[in-house]
Amino acid sequence: MSEERLMSKKKPTYPVSSKLDAYLDNYNRKIEIPIFYEDLLRFAGSVVVYDADEEDTLWVRVYYSDSERQEIDLSLKKVYSILHSDGSDHIFQYLNVDAVDYCTFGNSKPFRIRVRNVLNDNFTYFYVKKTDASRIYGLELEHMLSPYNLNFLVCKDTLIEEHIAGIPGDVFIKDMLPNCTESEKSQLAKEFVKFNERCMIRLLGDMRSYNYVIVPVHDFDHVVYRIRAIDFDQQCFEGKLKVYRPQFFKENFIMVELVRNKLQNDSVDQYKIEERSIVAKRIISSGNRIKRLLNSAKADDISLPENIEQLKAEIYDLTLDMDFKKCKTMGQVLNLALDFVKRNYQDVSMKQILEKKIRIS
Structure with missing residues (x-):
């Protein structure tokens, strides 16, 4: 069976209802963040990201004007600290935002942020997406019904997801x-x-x-x-x-x-x-x-x-x-x-x- 017949052409994005919003608040999934999905769309240009075999990954690496880069880097470090640490700024000096990638494929069109620890070169990713109720229900059900816990945050129209390694x-x-x-x-x-x-x-x-x-x-x-x-x-x-x-x-x-x-x-x-x-x-x-x-x-x-x-x-x-x-x-x-x-x-x-x-x- 072809994918066109099996799947719908385009899935709409569904807003977060008041009940779901209250649920997220009750279980500490809601939090204030210093940067939103729409802010990351203000990139000045991009270059294609290729894999080790020189094939297009369908991701592009975006870059920002000098006037915005410093503020965006600082905000992304803050998001990293909220997601993985206690939210304080004392770790900022050890972090570097290596790359901001944008996916042009699929419904969610996420940003992938690569953050590196400058002391030991360890790095990790997190994703910035537009909030969608379907995706939130999916994340929560995965957290409860699969063998794996998931870490994500919601703030208004922006969803922050941790990277799933594999x-x-x-x-x-x-x-x-x-x-x-x-x-x-x-x-x-x-x-x-x-x-x-x-x-x-x-x-x-x-x-x-x-x-x-x-x-x-x-x-x-x-x-x-x-x-x-x-x-x-x-x-x-x-x-x-x-x-x-x-x-x-x-x-x-x-x-x-x-x-x-x-x-x-x-x-x-x-x-x-x-x-x-x-x-x-x-x-x-x-x-x-x-x-x-x-x-x-x-x-x-x-x-x-x-x-x-x-x-x-x-x-x-x-x-x-x-x-x-x-x-x-x-x-x-x-x-x-x-x-x-x-x-x-x-x-x-x-x-x-x-x-x-x-x-x-």
Whole structure:
């Protein structure tokens, strides 16, 4: 299936509602910052950024007039301090803003800021984007329902995100996967199954290979691979259920083939159940925080009416849960999808407890 038929042409940006704003304030995601997305658009010029193979990265390195550069550098150091430290200015003397890059590809058109510690040459990145409610819901759900915590800040129309380190999926598939051992390929296949299931459960769409990273973790005498989403722009917007399953994107074809060649059907089913159970446990342990987020999403406008109608119909066909047909907003669909996973987990757990009591008696 082509991407044009699978994905919408353009996703609109949705403003932060009063409920979501109150949520962000309550959980310390809102903060005053000295520079906004629009300020970074005042660059005087740019040059193309190429990779090691001299191919266009679709990023451009921007530069500013002398009159603005000093102020912008100081403001970006302040943002770095707020994001990664205590927000004070005592570390400014040790920081240098090496580069400000602007991405011309995709919906969000982010700025990528590279900050270096001049004492030891260690560097890190953070991103400056336009605030979008869909992306905020995606970041928060990733923070609560995935194995990874995320650090981000919101101020009015500007979103600051920390960098998620890893090897871009498309780069890994092209350059590194062919050299992996058979054991590593089997482990990658398992991880892709779990990643695929996790995305579908929490309705995170558009996980093409360049929208996630693969993270190698050294464990004793072998390498364990993890897959992490890095783009949360398509959180519960699209109407097609396939958009929320990475397996249906042509960019992931090699990963799907890896699963087919390395895992038996019983193993795939086992890993799906494992992931659903883990997500259900995270939903339960998140308590009031996820309830408050979903209450905001249920009342929010974060998708198109036709998308809502299509998605709730497709999920009903999959689950046969009549409650999906009653949903009026995409947030209600998301809430019910997560509740469905949680209820199934609790029903199975209760059945196991009852069976154990019967055996003991």
